[in-house]
Amino acid sequence: MYDIAIVGGGVAGRSAGIFTARAGLETVILSADESILARNAHLENYPGFPGGVDARTYLELLREQAAEAGCTTVADRIVAVTPRAENPSVTPREDGSPEAGFVLEGENESYAARRVIAASWPDSEYLTPLDVGRRQRGSKHVVQTAETGRTAVDGVYAAGRIADEPHQAIVAAGHGSKVALAAVQDSETAFYHDWVAPAGYFTGRDRDVPPACEEIDDAERRRRDERARERLRDALAEPNDERPTMHPNVDRD
Template sequence: MKDVCIVGGGVSGLSASIYTARAGLNTLVVDGGESILARNASLENYPGFPDGVDARRFVQLVREQARNAGATFELGRVTAVEAVDETDLEAGFVLETEGGDPIEARRVIAASWSDSEYLVPLDVGRIQRGSKHFVDVDEAGRTAVDGVYAAGRVANEPHQAIVAAGHGAKVALAAIHDADVNFYHDWVVPEGYFTGRGREVPPGCEEIDDDERRRRDERARERLLEALSEPLDERPTMHPSVDLD
């Protein structure tokens, strides 16, 4: 049984997976195959990229970061989620997939805009607006069903990549808190930041010396230079309703 199953491999789902995996939770992302961000011709409002960045390259790098954190991936589509034991939600959930084996997980994060039909068996509370259904959540992304969360656009968050990333992280922190793992904060700090004040390094934090900081910085710069050295051949995905004929 997975600790967390995240339905959706877009920015919100990937962001959530980075945090849950780094907190030590066994995290599986069920990826439908394409983030809506892939429809962007250029991602130009995400902080840290002064002249923008290729949206498809950005998603690739975030997915790689999630893998580096320890998240695993399964390509497919979830068709239904049901409680293992309706009288004991701590027993977890079973996720049925289209053409694949069922998945068991203690917690589920829905991050699958614009599909949430698979949540109907759980009665999480969906809100219809036009042709779309949003999932009703509290300020931390929790639904009416304990152990089930929603992140990003499906949770009625604004349609921007930076918001999706932030909300995915926020929802992941709620799931981490509810999982009762030994976790304080996801921080990498200079040597002595805590211990120099007579404190133990809190769980989820790490102190590194200056040599290690420089090694990590060098590795990070090399990876970004490699990733951005050549343009992608992939073109943006057009909205399916557009008739190109």
Template structure:
């Protein structure tokens, strides 16, 4: 029984997984194999990259960050999600996949644009617009079914990477809050930030001294320098309709 199962390994699902895993929740990401972001020739409106960034490189780094946070991954496609007990949603959910044994999780985050057929058994309230289906959510990404959330484009958010990342983080925080884990802020702060004011370090926070800060900065720079030392050989994925033609 996982604490959280995230369906979709794109930007919103990965962002949610970083937060839930860092909060100590056992987090599994079921990755369908490709994010729509991989179709971008160049990602050029994401803050922090003045001249843009290769979208596939960006996805690689976010996946690495999720793994470093403690999230685990399984490649595959979820075909249905159902409650383990119709009368007790706190008992969690069973997720059937195309291959392998069923998965079990206390909470499910749908982040799988544009596939949402697996949610039909839950009656979360899907709305069709053209050929796509969207899931109704509240301001925090909660659906009509307790323990089930939706993040990113599937929840009607704009089709922008920065928005997907932000909404995924917001939904991850909602799942953390509903899980009632001991959590305050996902902050790493200088030594003495809290204790220097006579306060305990809050749950989810960490104080580090200057030596630790420099060591982490060195590691962060090494990671980025290595990631961008050579061009990525992967090319954008073309829209399926173009491939068919």
């Protein structure tokens, strides 16, 4: 059984996955469609890219980062989420956990997870078996949440646009990360901050390095910096020839 199942592989979903996986939670991202950000012609308001960045290149880097953090990605469309106790169709791994969790029914197969993060704008129909509280917004529905992304159902969260957050990539990334941290907290995983500090930052004050933190020496810092610059050079060396996805309502003929 997965610790976290994230429905939606866009900016909010993969940002959430980076944090849950780095916290040591077994995370699966279930995604059937490309991110709506793929419709963007050029991403120009994302902090850290003063000249902007090709949206498809950004999404490729995000997918790579989530994978390196430890996320598993499965291409499947989720059609229903039910409490595991009410749906015995999946027999998850038994490891003594008292948390019953949920069954996510996909078009291809079913999945079991202790916690679910919905990040699948505009689709939220699969949540109707759960009384999470959906509100109509135009022709679509958003999920009602607390500030942390928690819904009315314990163990179910919503992140990004589906949680009625603004339709901006940086907001989706930030909210997905914030919701992930709520899920990490609820899992009772030992966690302080996801923070890489210079050697001595904690131990130099006679403190143990807190959970999810790390101290690295200067040689390791330089090694990681070189690797990061090399990855960016490779990603940005050539133009991305993939064209933006047009809005489905536009006649392409």
